[in-house]
Amino acid sequence: MNTITVTTPENIEIEYRLAATGSRITAAFLDYLIQGSVYALIFLFLIESKNPLLYLETKSSYFLAVALLLIALINYGYFVVSEMLMEGGTVGKRVLGIKTIRKNGQPISITHSLIRNLFRVFIDNYVVGILMIFFRGDHGRLGDILSSTMVIEVEQEIGYDTYRSLPQNLENRLTEEEKQLLITYLKDIEKVKIEKEELKEKLIDYFHSKYSSIDQEVVDLVEEQINKGNY
Numbered sequence: 001m002n003t004i005t006v007t008t009p010e011n012i013e014i015e016y017r018l019a020a021t022g023s024r025i026t027a028a029f030l031d032y033l034i035q036g037s038v039y040a041l042i043f044l045f046l047i048e049s050k051n052p053l054l055y056l057e058t059k060s061s062y063f064l065a066v067a068l069l070l071i072a073l074i075n076y077g078y079f080v081v082s083e084m085l086m087e088g089g090t091v092g093k094r095v096l097g098i099k100t101i102r103k104n105g106q107p108i109s110i111t112h113s114l115i116r117n118l119f120r121v122f123i124d125n126y127v128v129g130i131l132m133i134f135f136r137g138d139h140g141r142l143g144d145i146l147s148s149t150m151v152i153e154v155e156q157e158i159g160y161d162t163y164r165s166l167p168q169n170l171e172n173r174l175t176e177e178e179k180q181l182l183i184t185y186l187k188d189i190e191k192v193k194i195e196k197e198e199l200k201e202k203l204i205d206y207f208h209s210k211y212s213s214i215d216q217e218v219v220d221l222v223e224e225q226i227n228k229g230n231y
Helices: 021-047 051-057 061-085 091-096 109-133 143-145 177-191 196-211 217-231
Strands: 003-008 013-017 099-102 147-155
Touching: 013 147, 021 061, 021 091, 021 099, 021 109, 061 109, 091 099, 099 109, 109 143, 143 147, 177 196, 177 217, 196 217
Parallel strands: none
Antiparallel strands: 003 013, 099 147
16 A cells, blocks of 8 residues: 655645555546436436437537537536535545545645646546556656645544634634644644654644743643644
8 A cells, every 4th residue: 555755834744545546446437427427317308308319410510519518617617616625525535535635735725626627637537547547656647746636545533523623712813824733733643753742842832932921821722722632
């Protein structure tokens, strides 16, 4: 099983298990099966006919070209919207227990999703992506390379949902960078490869040096959250 170690913007080293080739292909098959079912229902509803092939024969090549373009756009939109709503996942990925993240360990953004799925629809779907997944050590297709993303196995972490957001009385008093730092620590502490106590002390020292003289309650709340994450 391939693994990759990344250094987050907070200088924390985290090891991820890359999604296996079979998992990625099966997930894609499930997603395309869902899309195909939707296309079939829409098509049958529009033509109100039991003979779709006969209907197509009556249409011009221009009509068929527009239809193929719409299918490509729907395909594109399905993956982009799914990855934004499911935190890097799709229906197929959720079933297989995998998801897409950025190569620095951060969640995928709309920009990264737009790039990776643009190449999926117009290049990687035509054998190129499958070949690259099979023969590249990181299982990355062209869209992954150009968007700096990777597909990993989703860890079944205890208490993950607890740390998706911080207590309101703490969250409102931290900067965005500090909130991300604290949530990353709480969510990924079990995968950290350096001494956990050392990291814990560094984190507490940071918040203590910044807030102890102006808002001691912030320091106390941060320590409470960090101690919960170390149980």
